[in-house]
Structure formats: C-alpha cells, structure tokens
Amino acid sequence: MPSVASVLDKCPYAAGESLKRKNIDEKRQLVHELSNDSDSAFDVLMKWGRAELLQVLCAELGERKNKTRLKKDQIINKLLKVVSEKKDSSTTTERNSKRQRKNVSSVKTTKGKDTLYCTNLACQDKVSREDIFCRRCSCCICGDYDSNKDPSIWLACDYDPPFTCGFSCHLECALKSEKSGIKEDEPSHAVDGCYYCVSCGRTNSLLECWEKQLTIATETTRVDVLCSRLVLAQKLLKGTEKYTKLSEPVGKAVKCLETELGGPLNDLPSMKRRGNVTRLASAPNVKDLCSSALTLFDALTKIRFEDVDATSLTLILGSEKGTSSKGYIIHYRVWHRKASEKDYTEKLTCALVSPKTRYVVSGLTPATEYCFKVVSFRGLKETSVVETKVSTKTSQEEETTSSEKEKQLALKETVIEKAVGVSNGESSSDRGLEFEDCVGVLRQLELGGNVDTEFRLKFLTWYGLHANSDKKNLVKGFVNQLVKDPKALADQLIRTFSDLI
Known part of the structure; x- marks a missing residue:
C-alpha cells in the first residue's frame, strides 16, 4: 500500500x-x-x-x-x-x-442418529443417501446452492406432485445446458417460451421467469441491474415465434441502452455500468418499453382457454400465479360473440370474482371463431379491458382428442394410486377401500360439473400422500353429511381444503 x-x-x-x-x-x-x-x-x-x-x-x-x-x-x-x-x-x-455459491455434495449426520441433513443453514432439509445434493435448495445441474438465494434467477420444475421431480436450477446453468433446450446464443424454436427440466425432462414455462426479469428492470435504480435483467429477458425469448409481441419491446429497450452506453450490455466496462438509471437520457423510453411488455404479458395471460372442444371450452382469467395472492380481490365481467358478429350482446356470459376465475362456456358452434371480452374491476375502479379470440374444434377433432384425454387421465390416476400405495409405510390392503371410495366420490363430482379435473387430481394427491387421520375423518364426515347434495359437498371441499392442496 x-x-x-x-x-x-x-x-x-x-x-x-x-x-x-x-x-x-x-x-x-x-x-x-x-x-x-x-x-x-x-x-x-x-x-x-x-x-x-x-x-x-x-x-x-x-x-x-x-x-x-x-x-x-x-x-x-x-x-x-x-x-x-x-x-x-x-x-x-x-x-x-x-x-x-457453496457446494453441498457433503452432508452432515446428527449425533446418535443415522439421518443426513443439508449443510445449507437456511435449509437443513433431510437428504437421501442416494442424492449427492439437496433437492430442496440446490441446483440440479451444478449441485451448488446460493447463500442468499434470489428466486428470480432460479428455474423450478413447476408440476404438481407426484408428477414433479422437485428439482430446481440456476437460470445461468440452464442457459448453458444442452438438456434444457434453451441456448444462450442461439434461437430456441424447439421450446418456444419453455424449457426442459434437466432432471426429469418435463416441459416448463419460462414466461414467469421472463416477467420477473422485466419487473425488476422496471423498478431498479441501478444501471448494472437494469442491463443484466434486460439481457436475461432477451435471452429467455430469443428467436421466439409465439411471443414476438413480448420480445420486440425488450429488443428495443436493449438497443436504446446499447446506443447510449456505447456497446453490448453484457460487455460494458465497469465505469459505464455504475451509476443511477435516472442519469441516463434513454431511461424514460427504456422504462416505458419494459412497462409495455409487461402490459402485453398481462393481457396475454389474463384470458386463457383449456379443454376447447366443438361445443364448449373452459375460460380461465388471471395470470397463472393467481391474483388473490397480491392481497386484493378482482371482479371480472365477461362477454362473448362469434367473430362474424359486429357487437357483443348486453347479456353477460358470466361474472367472476378472484380467486374463483374458471368458467365453462357451453352451447358453442363447432369450427367457429369466437371473440371474448373481459373487463376487470378492483373495487369500483375499472382496471383493464382485454379482448381475445379462440376457435372451437370440429366434431371430428373432438372425437380424436377425447380418447387421448381419457388415456392421459387414466395414466395420472395410476401414478397417484401407485404413489399412495407406498406412502407412509401403509399397505394397499390397509387403505385401498378408503382411497378408492374417495376417488369414486371425486370422480362423480367432476362428472357432475361441480369440480374440475385439476382440483380432483390435486385433492386425491394430497389425500393420499399428505393428509393425516384427522383430515381424512373430516373429509369422511363431509361426504357422509352432504353426499345427497353434490354441489354443497363440492363447495365444502373446495372451501376447506383449497389452501392445503
């Protein structure tokens, strides 16, 4: 010195x-x-x-x-x-x-017991002897964990148990892994807006991670954070064909910054990366582009359709992560019409309140394009108006897809029953009839339109793998009291157990 x-x-x-x-x-x-x-x-x-x-x-x-x-x-x-x-x-x-970043391939054993625990002090979860790292907090690619974990730079296998492998990985590691399907420097047409879980190979969405990058970019006051988040957002949808409307504003924002800072955002000298965003002349334009991309994303995920058949479809409102978690209730008013018709009718298709934002629209015409309009309110204030289009299937397409759905449902139920049969050390003879009765009740509620397939599968998974004897007795009591009123039974099960499953 x-x-x-x-x-x-x-x-x-x-x-x-x-x-x-x-x-x-x-x-x-x-x-x-x-x-x-x-x-x-x-x-x-x-x-x-x-x-x-x-x-x-x-x-x-x-x-x-x-x-x-x-x-x-x-x-x-x-x-x-x-x-x-x-x-x-x-x-x-x-x-x-x-x-x-620390390696957790080594685990520690508690004194007097043969139990292994994760060495991460923030986790300390039980670790199987077959695992070389903790599946709860560690990256399944590099095997390391982060001391101060930032969820926005991690990807997780986003399936519901027992179908998820339970692993997660660094976004940085996924970009470098060929198994993920996303490539850091090349367009990823094969998995447009998605990636393959490196552990189990299941397809997961990248859109939620993309949204996190832009949200942070919009809110930050640091130039280095703004640059790094925009670079990540651009890489996640690089070469996209399905989400060009989302990637275009991000590309424009990156070009604005590169023009002002004089080079690629991921290769800037430290002098240019330091400082406050408000000092940049292009800051207002960049922030507006990020906000417009998030608005487009919100509109894209606000109206979704599932189980689209020739004469019916399931309408789902709100983003996949849900709106009720943000601490407020949103009201929705929905209208629909044929695309060939000029105006919507005065009669509402439905009125929904979060978190119950699913609705089955029936009585549709096969092979017809429909327009849906959704107006959302928070309190008395109108927050957004979104319109989108969807086409019903032909009668021939419905016959083909219905048989495929039956096969998929049968496969999922087989997985659940196998998982249930070996959980908690219980044999199938100890609990087979009880679980089969539960499956039968939920199947009847689904066929009657009182619960959807997603709730049935989640409920059966929870009931078989996680519910204790008190919860099972509670379910049994509801079934015995309300079995003659399927709608009341379904409402009671949804109201009581939605948070648990």
Missing part, C-alpha cells in the same frame, strides 16, 4: 502541479492512492482546484454534473468518504462472491 510521501515522490502533480494535463482516470487513481492516509490526503487535496475535485467526485458518483454548493473542504471529505466506502464495498463484494 503506497504512502502519501511515495505518491508525491512519483507524482509531484498530486499536490496541485500540472493537474489539468492529466485525464480523469489518472486523477481518480491519485485520489484512491492518497485515500490510504486520510489525514495527509486532506492536506494534499486542499492544494487542488475546486473544479478538479468536483470532476473526480462526479466520476466516483457516476454523475455527469454536480452543482453542489459545498465548500472545498466539504467536497474533499465527501470524496474521501465515497472512495473509502467503495473500497470497503468492493472488498465485501469480492468476499461474498467467493462465499455466495
């Missing part, structure tokens, strides 16, 4: 001589060297001109101009403080980056 005296010996202009001939980087380097001895540094910097001191201070703060009215000694104190804080911050960051 050079002393002030050695700095003055090597650089006599450090004391005020010929400073104007030196560029800003050389001046900053001098200040950093002088700051090692703050007492002597103050005396040396007092010989500098106020303009030079302000120039260095602005460079350290990432600002273009600083119209401060501080006195010269106050500017010096502030400059030395900023430099000192940066040194402490860089040392801490370097130390944390080395400790951030």
Whole structure:
C-alpha cells in the first residue's frame, strides 16, 4: 500500500502541479492512492482546484454534473468518504462472491442418529443417501446452492406432485445446458417460451421467469441491474415465434441502452455500468418499453382457454400465479360473440370474482371463431379491458382428442394410486377401500360439473400422500353429511381444503 510521501515522490502533480494535463482516470487513481492516509490526503487535496475535485467526485458518483454548493473542504471529505466506502464495498463484494455459491455434495449426520441433513443453514432439509445434493435448495445441474438465494434467477420444475421431480436450477446453468433446450446464443424454436427440466425432462414455462426479469428492470435504480435483467429477458425469448409481441419491446429497450452506453450490455466496462438509471437520457423510453411488455404479458395471460372442444371450452382469467395472492380481490365481467358478429350482446356470459376465475362456456358452434371480452374491476375502479379470440374444434377433432384425454387421465390416476400405495409405510390392503371410495366420490363430482379435473387430481394427491387421520375423518364426515347434495359437498371441499392442496 503506497504512502502519501511515495505518491508525491512519483507524482509531484498530486499536490496541485500540472493537474489539468492529466485525464480523469489518472486523477481518480491519485485520489484512491492518497485515500490510504486520510489525514495527509486532506492536506494534499486542499492544494487542488475546486473544479478538479468536483470532476473526480462526479466520476466516483457516476454523475455527469454536480452543482453542489459545498465548500472545498466539504467536497474533499465527501470524496474521501465515497472512495473509502467503495473500497470497503468492493472488498465485501469480492468476499461474498467467493462465499455466495457453496457446494453441498457433503452432508452432515446428527449425533446418535443415522439421518443426513443439508449443510445449507437456511435449509437443513433431510437428504437421501442416494442424492449427492439437496433437492430442496440446490441446483440440479451444478449441485451448488446460493447463500442468499434470489428466486428470480432460479428455474423450478413447476408440476404438481407426484408428477414433479422437485428439482430446481440456476437460470445461468440452464442457459448453458444442452438438456434444457434453451441456448444462450442461439434461437430456441424447439421450446418456444419453455424449457426442459434437466432432471426429469418435463416441459416448463419460462414466461414467469421472463416477467420477473422485466419487473425488476422496471423498478431498479441501478444501471448494472437494469442491463443484466434486460439481457436475461432477451435471452429467455430469443428467436421466439409465439411471443414476438413480448420480445420486440425488450429488443428495443436493449438497443436504446446499447446506443447510449456505447456497446453490448453484457460487455460494458465497469465505469459505464455504475451509476443511477435516472442519469441516463434513454431511461424514460427504456422504462416505458419494459412497462409495455409487461402490459402485453398481462393481457396475454389474463384470458386463457383449456379443454376447447366443438361445443364448449373452459375460460380461465388471471395470470397463472393467481391474483388473490397480491392481497386484493378482482371482479371480472365477461362477454362473448362469434367473430362474424359486429357487437357483443348486453347479456353477460358470466361474472367472476378472484380467486374463483374458471368458467365453462357451453352451447358453442363447432369450427367457429369466437371473440371474448373481459373487463376487470378492483373495487369500483375499472382496471383493464382485454379482448381475445379462440376457435372451437370440429366434431371430428373432438372425437380424436377425447380418447387421448381419457388415456392421459387414466395414466395420472395410476401414478397417484401407485404413489399412495407406498406412502407412509401403509399397505394397499390397509387403505385401498378408503382411497378408492374417495376417488369414486371425486370422480362423480367432476362428472357432475361441480369440480374440475385439476382440483380432483390435486385433492386425491394430497389425500393420499399428505393428509393425516384427522383430515381424512373430516373429509369422511363431509361426504357422509352432504353426499345427497353434490354441489354443497363440492363447495365444502373446495372451501376447506383449497389452501392445503
């Protein structure tokens, strides 16, 4: 660490001589060297001109101009403080980056017991002897965990148990893995908007992760965070054909920043990555583009259709992650018409309230395009109006898909029954009739239109794998009391157990 005296010996202009001939980087380097001895540094910097001191201070703060009215000694104190804080911050960051990601292939054994636990202090979950890392908190590709885990840069296998493998991975690792189907530097036409779980191979959506990147980019005040999140959002939908409307605003935002910063966002010098977003001339335009992309995403996921047949379909409102989790209730009013008709009728198709946002629309005409209009309200305030189109299937297509659905449902129920048969150490003879009765009741409720397939499968999975004896007795009591009123029974089961399953 050079002393002030050695700095003055090597650089006599450090004391005020010929400073104007030196560029800003050389001046900053001098200040950093002088700051090692703050007492002597103050005396040396007092010989500098106020303009030079302000120039260095602005460079350290990432600002273009600083119209401060501080006195010269106050500017010096502030400059030395900023430099000192940066040194402490860089040392801490370097130390944390080395400790951030840790390998958990080693597990620890509790004293007196033969039980293995994850070494991550924030997790400490039980680890199977067959697993080389903890499936709850570790990346299934690199096997490491993050000390301060940021969910926005992780991908998880998003299926419901028992169909999910339960693994997750770093987004960075997935981009580098060929098994994921997404490639960091090439268009991913094969898995447009999706990726393959590296562990089990199931297809999962990337859209929720994409939304997280843009949300953070919209809210951040740091240039480095804005750049990194936009780069990730661009990579997730690179080469997309299905979601071009979402990728276009992101591409424009990236180009705006690259034009102002003078190069690719993932290869910028540290000087340009530092600073506040509000100092960028393109910041308002970039933020608007990010917001417009999120608005398009919201509209894209606000109206979804499932089980589209020749004469009926299931309408689902709200994004997949749900609206009720945000702490407020949303009301929806829905109209539909044939695309060939000019206006919607005054009669509502349905009125829904979150979180119950599913509705079966029947009485449709085969092979016909329909328009759906959804107006959402939060309290008395109208929050959005969204329109979309969907086409019903032909009668021939419905016959083909119905047989495929039956096969898929049969396969899922087989998986559930097998999982139930081996859970909790119980044999099939101990619980077979009880579970079969539950399956029969839920199947009848589904056939009667009182519950949907998703609820039936989730309920049976929970009932077989996780429900304790008290919960099972409660279900049995509901069935015995309300078996003659299927609608009341379905409402009771949904109201009581939705949060558990």
